[in-house]
Amino acid sequence: xxxxxxxxxxxxxxxxxxxxxxxxxxxxxxxxxxxxxxxxxxxxxxxxxxxxxxxxxxxxxxxxxxxxxxxxxxxxxxxxxxxxxxxxxxxxxxxxxxxxxxxxxxxxxxxxxxxxxxxxxxxxxxxxxxxxxxxxxxxxxxxxxxxxxxxxxxxxxxxxxxxxxxxxxxxxxxxxxxxxxxxxxxxxxxxxxxxxxxxxxxxxxxxxxxxxxxxxxxxxxxxxxxxxxxxxxxxxxxxxxxxxxxxxxxxxxxxxxxxxxxxxxxxxxxxxxxxxxxxxxxxxxxxxxxxxxxxxxxxxxxxxxxxxxxxxxxxxxxxxxxxxxxxxxxxxxxxxxxxxxxxxxxxxxxxxxxxxxxxxxxxxxxxxxxxxxxxxxxxxxxxxxxxxxxxxxxxxxxxxxxxxxxxxxxxxxxxxxxxxxxxxxxxxxxxxxxxxxxxxxxxxxxxxxxxxxxxxxxxxxxxxxxxxxxxxxxxxxxxxxxxxxxxxxxxxxxxxxx
Numbered sequence: 001x002x003x004x005x006x007x008x009x010x011x012x013x014x015x016x017x018x019x020x021x022x023x024x025x026x027x028x029x030x031x032x033x034x035x036x037x038x039x040x041x042x043x044x045x046x047x048x049x050x051x052x053x054x055x056x057x058x059x060x061x062x063x064x065x066x067x068x069x070x071x072x073x074x075x076x077x078x079x080x081x082x083x084x085x086x087x088x089x090x091x092x093x094x095x096x097x098x099x100x101x102x103x104x105x106x107x108x109x110x111x112x113x114x115x116x117x118x119x120x121x122x123x124x125x126x127x128x129x130x131x132x133x134x135x136x137x138x139x140x141x142x143x144x145x146x147x148x149x150x151x152x153x154x155x156x157x158x159x160x161x162x163x164x165x166x167x168x169x170x171x172x173x174x175x176x177x178x179x180x181x182x183x184x185x186x187x188x189x190x191x192x193x194x195x196x197x198x199x200x201x202x203x204x205x206x207x208x209x210x211x212x213x214x215x216x217x218x219x220x221x222x223x224x225x226x227x228x229x230x231x232x233x234x235x236x237x238x239x240x241x242x243x244x245x246x247x248x249x250x251x252x253x254x255x256x257x258x259x260x261x262x263x264x265x266x267x268x269x270x271x272x273x274x275x276x277x278x279x280x281x282x283x284x285x286x287x288x289x290x291x292x293x294x295x296x297x298x299x300x301x302x303x304x305x306x307x308x309x310x311x312x313x314x315x316x317x318x319x320x321x322x323x324x325x326x327x328x329x330x331x332x333x334x335x336x337x338x339x340x341x342x343x344x345x346x347x348x349x350x351x352x353x354x355x356x357x358x359x360x361x362x363x364x365x366x367x368x369x370x371x372x373x374x375x376x377x378x379x380x381x382x383x384x385x386x387x388x389x390x391x392x393x394x395x396x397x398x399x400x401x402x403x404x405x406x407x408x409x410x411x412x413x414x415x416x417x418x419x420x421x422x423x424x425x426x427x428x429x430x431x432x433x434x435x436x437x438x439x440x441x442x443x444x445x446x447x448x449x450x451x452x453x454x455x456x457x458x459x460x461x462x463x464x465x466x467x468x469x470x471x472x473x474x475x476x477x478x479x480x481x482x483x484x485x486x487x488x489x490x491x492x493x494x495x496x497x498x
Contacts, residue, residue, distance in 0.1 A: 014079040015108060019124035021045050023101055024091040026132060030196065031096065031139070037129050044469075048081040052121035078121050096139060104131045143198055150201035151233050153208075160185070160214040160351065161234055165227055165265050166242030166278075167258065168391045170195065172332075172340045172368050173242050174218045179365065180348035183357035185213040193388075195220035197233060214351070222251040224261045231268035238351070239265045239275040240343050244283035245391045249420040259283050266291040276346045278339060295346050297339065303346040308335045312374075312382075312404040319362070321345050324355040328362050333372040333384070334397040341365070372398055380483030381407075387489045392416055392426060398490055399437050407484030408439045412473040415447030423447070428454035435460035440480065442466070442473040 025043070026036040040046050091097065107127040112120060119126070154161070164174045174189050181187035190203045195218040208215065219230045244255075244262050252258045269275045269292035278284050279298035297303045304320040307327070314331045317338040330341065345358045367373045370388035377383045382405065386398045395416070402409050411434055415427040427447040431454020434441050440463040443451045452464045467473040470489065477487060 015112075015120070015124050017079045018045055018049065019101070019104055019108065019128070020091060022125055022128045023097060023104070024089075026100065026128065027091060027094075027097055028089055030198075031100075031132065033129065033132050033136070036132070040125055040128075045078065045081050046122075046125055049078050049122040049125060052078060053118055057118045096142075099139075100128070100132060100135060103135060104128050107131055146205065147197050147201045147233065150204040153204050154234055157215075159212045160238065161236045162214065162216045162347065163219050163231060163234060163236035163239040163265055163268075164216060164242065165219040165221065165239070165262055167245035167247045167262070168389075168394050169242040169336065169340050169343075170218045170220070171388075172337065172371060173240055173343050174216050175368055176341055176361075176365060177240070177344035177347060178216050180344055180353055180358050180361045181214045181216070181351065183348075183361065184351070184353045186211055187214040187216070188212050189216035190218050193220070194218065197230060200230065200234065219265070221261045222248045224252070224257050225264075227261055227264040228268070231265060236265075236268065237270060237273040238347060239269050239273070240347055241265055241275060241277050241284060241287075242340070242343060243278040243281035243393065245281075245393050246419060246422065246426065247391045248418045249422055250418040253420065255283065259286055263287045263291075266294075269293070274347065274350050276343055276350075278343060280339065295350060297342045297346050301342075301346075303342050303349070305338050305342045308338045310335050310400055310404060312401070317341075319345060319359070321349050321355040321358055324359075326355075326359045328359060330362055330365055332365055332367055333374060333401045335400060336393065336397040337372070372401060377481070377487070379481075381481050382486040384486060384488040389490065390416070390418075392430065395430060395490060396433065398488060399433055402486065402488050403437045405484075405486040407486060408480070408482065409437060410440045410442070410477050410480070410485065410487040411438045411490055412442045412444070412467075412470060412477070412487065413451070413490040414445035415443070415451050417445075417447070424450045427451050428457070431455040432458040435462040438462045440465060440477065442476060444468065444470070444473065 022040050025039050029036040029039060104124070104127050108123055111123045111127060115123065162177070164170050164177070171193055178187050178189040186209070188209055190200055194200060194203055200217055217234050217236065219227055221227050241262055244259055246255050247258065249255070252261065266275055266287060271293065274293050274295055276295045276297060277287070277289065279296035279301040295302045297305065299305060306318040308315065308317040310333070314329060315334060315337055316327060316329045318325065318327050319342055330337065341362050345362065348358055349355060370385050373385040375383040375385055384398065384401065386394070389395065389398065402411070413434070415430055416423070419426050427450035431451040434451065435455035435458040441451065441455055442465045444467055448466055455462055455464050465476050467476060481487065
């Protein structure tokens with residue numbers, strides 16, 4: 001009896017890492033019950049728990065005397081797997097996360113008291129879904145109140161409000177613009193990728209400086225109406241639309257819906273405001289540009305970019321702002337970063353920032369972490385961390401940068417996700433492009449087949465490898481790496497692959 005009780009207590013204590021693991025996945029998906037649970041069910045931690053259950057069932061039936069020892073061993077294994085997963089984005093104990101954690105812990109405690117031993121390794125994953133559903137009406141009520149509080153503050157605000165949206169480059173443009181505006185204003189922006197109603201509300205209610213003169217809000221969308229909601233909440237006077245690409249098609253349904261959703265920004269810019277558009281983006285040209293005053297950026301735009309040159313050390317380009325023209329050299333990698341700088345420069349200039357200050361800021365810019373960030377590796381190797389990139393335009397920009405390196409070139413990627421019916425076709429084409437510039441490609445996740453078939457169809461000499469995690473991919477490539485070689489970690493790699 002004692003050992004039976006001790007084994008269950010040990011299993012209860014060792015379930016904590018698995019519960020925190022599941023909670024972190026829910027938080028990363030915005031507490032979306034369906035998406036969160038699907039990600040959990042595909043994780044190593046859940047699979048380990050399922051294997052433990054499959055092992056415990058026959059042991060309990062056939063070898064009941066040994067079931068306590070096996071339960072303890074399985075609990076240790078599950079905890080070890082949960083602790084071994086490195087978090088790309090760590091769990092933050094917000095009030096909502098704390099509530100879900102407390103309720104789930106209570107549910108787990110009840111389960112450990114009354115459920116059969118063979119179910120205990122999966123218990124944290126079994127309780128968090130019903131607990132999240134139980135709390136959902138309460139959380140929605142709190143969220144609505146929280147957003148209304150932010151809306152009231154925003155409606156009374158006297159500072160300049162700027163919205164940045166697009167399928168790519170939002171965070172980079174937001175950060176660059178904030179740097180440029182800081183030459184003239186007390187400027188600030190939403191942190192990281194806080195681009196949802198709750199993310200923006202959290203910043204406005206808790207962190208927005210009271211003496212701010214210009215605030216840049218990043219706005220994300222996964223369906224039509226999302227940008228419309230955010231604009232009604234923020235009421236921006238100025239905007240930047242970085243560009244439109246085939247992205248999140250699993251939720252948008254079609255690229256036409258993506259265009260319509262991003263174009264919602266233009267309808268909310270008043271007549272005394274301005275929206276900056278990427279004139280070189282093919283989908284942007286399909287927008288109703290008569291909806292508000294606009295400034296264009298591109299090869300033939302109002303703010304012109306030319307002579308773009310990409311190297312392993314950075315990007316140089318010629319930028320024309322107002323009557324002034326300057327050749328700039330920046331540490332930012334990739335030709336698309338020239339466009340990002342120009343988009344920010346266009347609006348900064350419209351808001352009264354001197355062109356010379358704009359040029360100076362551009363040349364001092366530092367890379368945004370995880371977005372084509374060049375890192376010095378061991379023994380003279382290089383690492384390009386582009387693991388937050390999630391669109392085909394960004395991937396092509398990263399491959400252009402990769403081609404500038406003279407050593408062996410390696411890529412670790414899961415391809416492009418959330419493309420709905422176009423996912424195989426897009427990733428097949430991406431496989432061809434990867435093979436053209438890489439010596440070896442390590443594919444991960446659901447797009448392995450499309451990427452590998454595309455790479456083989458290119459008739460290139462690139463070696464194609466497969467891995468389940470980034471750590472496994474790194475282990476495959478480590479023996480091959482020599483001084484001068486480079487490895488590109490590409491495309492929105494989730495925690496389950498780290």
